[in-house]
Amino acid sequence: MGQLVWDASQRRDHRSAHQYFDQAHAAARRVHDSTAAGLSLLRKSYVALYGQKNPKAGLALTTQAAETTARTSHVINALSTLHAAEAHAMMGEQAECEHALDQAGQRFELVSDDDVALDLFSPTQHGRLAGSCYLFLGEAGKAETILDTTAGRLRDRSKSEAIVLGNLTLARLRQGKVDEAAATLHRAMDVIERTWGGGGLTIMFDACREMRPWRTRTEVQDVHDRMLSLMATR
Incomplete structure (x- = not known):
């Protein structure tokens, strides 16, 4: 409960x-x-x-x-x-x-x-948490490597997959990889549409906020438009 x-x-x-x-x-x-x-x-x-x-x-x-x-x-x-x-x-x-x-x-x-x-x-739990840890520690490159591998092993459209993809988005964004980050966030949204997990939603909002410096770029505008459409369906 x-x-x-x-x-x-x-x-x-x-x-x-x-x-x-x-x-x-x-x-x-x-x-x-x-x-x-x-x-x-x-x-x-x-x-x-x-x-x-x-x-x-x-x-x-x-x-x-x-x-x-x-x-x-x-x-x-x-x-x-x-x-x-x-x-x-x-x-x-x-x-x-x-x-x-x-x-x-x-x-x-x-x-x-x-x-x-x-x-x-789950065999992916260690990678999911380790990637999150290195994000908090400011080591985005190391976090990306771990999270990318973990995401490759998660294909179950679960709440955990949404969190991993959301954190992978943040790791790429914090290295200036805006195109890759936007593509990864779209993958996370695909999962969120099915699960509506609170953890995935929170990270999605965090990623969208961190994309604001690039808000004039088409791929970022597409992400924001999709987020608004996603929330309108709730």
């Missing part, structure tokens, strides 16, 4: 999402389910990181989630560590970020078919 409420509100209703995740965490602790408890903490960290833009709170939650699932789920432990890396990146802490990325990669290598959270695992 917490995830549903947050998605339905386009990632604006932080309070209700936190309430549902808190309920889930309390219920998990009552039945001594460390995996469920860790997952609820991880979901809360998403709200802190991507909704409230509070990396310090997000880091505290991801660290707690990783500790809670250290012995019960390699998947949730690794995901928590990945998002801890992103929290460090948001705060400009490159060494801590890269250390967490390495830790998450090592933990993913331990994932087996009997992991209780296996359905949450």
Whole structure:
């Protein structure tokens, strides 16, 4: 319910999402389910990181989630560590970020078919978060390389694909690759039209704002026109 409420509100209703995740965490602790408890903490960290833009709170939650699932789920432990890396990146802490990325990669290598959270695992998760981290750290070239490879492996028209393509747009734009950025954003919009994921929409708006210095260029005008048409259908 917490995830549903947050998605339905386009990632604006932080309070209700936190309430549902808190309920889930309390219920998990009552039945001594460390995996469920860790997952609820991880979901809360998403709200802190991507909704409230509070990396310090997000880091505290991801660290707690990783500790809670250290012995019960390699998947949730690794995901928590990945998002801890992103929290460090948001705060400009490159060494801590890269250390967490390495830790998450090592933990993913331990994932087996009997992991209780296996359905949450995807082989593209590390690349998606690593690319985002390097964007936050101001290394657009490195982010582009990672995100381009990750996008090539994602062909499922999922919310994750929209986020990866949106971040790849930003990475190219920040290197002055306006033509490539516009083409990539059109690909992201193709996915957004099918999923309407809040994360993809947020990055789409961010990319359109960053394109303003080139607003007289035809390809940028086309992107803005498509964005307006897309939002008019909602």
